Amino acid sequence: MYASLVPDLGQVALAVRDVAVAKRFFAEVLGLRPLFHAGPRLSFLGLGAVRLMLTVPDRTGEAGRNSVLYYRVAGLEE
Numbered sequence: 001m002y003a004s005l006v007p008d009l010g011q012v013a014l015a016v017r018d019v020a021v022a023k024r025f026f027a028e029v030l031g032l033r034p035l036f037h038a039g040p041r042l043s044f045l046g047l048g049a050v051r052l053m054l055t056v057p058d059r060t061g062e063a064g065r066n067s068v069l070y071y072r073v074a075g076l077e078e
Contacts (some may be wrong), residue, residue, distance in 0.1 A: 009050050011070035015057040019043050022054045 016022040023043045028031045033046040043054045 008072040009070070010072040011051040011053055013053040013055060013068040013070070015067065016054050017056070018055050019056060026054070028051065 014022075019041060020043075023034065023037070023045065026045050027034050032052060035044040035046050035051065040047045041056050045052045045054070
C-alpha cells in the first residue's frame with residue numbers, strides 16, 4: 001500500500017453564480033450545516049469533517065467549472 005502524504009480533505013471551494021441561492025440549496029435541500037456567511041460573495045457550510053466554501057468566480061473563472069480542493073497535511077515545514 002501507499003503511504004498518504006495527504007491524510008485528509010479539509011475544504012472544497014465551489015464557484016457558484018449566486019452564493020445566497022447556493023447556500024439555501026446546500027443547507028435546506030441537502031442538509032449541510034451552515035457555519036458562517038462572509039458577505040454576498042462567500043459562505044461556508046459543514047459536511048462532516050469537510051468544509052464547503054461557496055464563492056463567486058474570480059475574473060477568470062466560471063461558475064461550476066473551477067472548484068478547489070484544500071488538503072490537510074502534517075509536517076509541511078519538513
